[in-house]
C-alpha cells in the first residue's frame with residue numbers, strides 16, 4: 001500500500017466522521033429524472049439524503065456509500081469517487097441492484113464509479129454528483 005492510498009483512507013475516515021448521517025447527495029442539473037432502478041432494497045429517489053446515488057436505494061442508518069475522497073487541488077473543493085452502496089456492490093450478482101449513472105442514465109459496471117465534488121461549508125457540507133466515468137471522462141481526441 002502506497003503512502004497516497006494511506007492518505008486517502010485517512011481522509012475518507014475523517015470525512016465519514018464529519019458527515020455522519022447528514023451526507024447529502026445532489027445531482028447535477030440536467031440529470032434530473034426519476035433515477036429509478038430495480039432490485040432489492042428500499043426504493044428511494046436519486047438525490048435524496050441517505051440515498052445511494054448509483055442505485056437509488058434508501059440506506060438504513062449506519063449503511064454508508066462506499067467512496068474515496070481526494071485531497072483538494074489548488075485549494076478547491078475535494079473530488080470524490082463514489083463506488084456505490086452494499087445493495088449494489090455486495091452479494092450475488094443477480095441480487096444486486098442495477099447500477100445507473102444519475103446524470104447520463106447509462107448503466108454502470110461493477111468497477112465503474114461516479115465523480116462527485118465535496119463542498120465543505122460550516123454546517124452545510126454536501127456532495128454534488130458530477131457524472132460517471134462514461135460521461136465525465138476527459139475527452140479523447142478524435143472521439
Ligand SMILES: [Zn+2]
Nearest residue numbers: 052055085088
Ligand atoms: Zn447503491
Ligand SMILES: [Zn+2]
Nearest residue numbers: 101104132135
Ligand atoms: Zn454518466
